Amino acid sequence: MTTPSQPAEGRAIEVRCPGCGAMTLYSASNQYRPFCSARCQGHDFGAWASEAYRVEAKPSVEDIDD
């Protein structure tokens, strides 16, 4: 029996980089998957991180000491 929808472990498949649209390997050897490079990954992470930071940056009552 074979499961065509599930690639064998270690087999690289090509996906389109969400950052720049270039085809890149989605495999264990690509640490930036599904992105093609650190540049594309960093761009997306930056947007996510800034959004997350806003949530954590809300004022705390513990800062009010007076």
Ligand SMILES: [Zn+2]
């Ligand atoms: Zn890219």
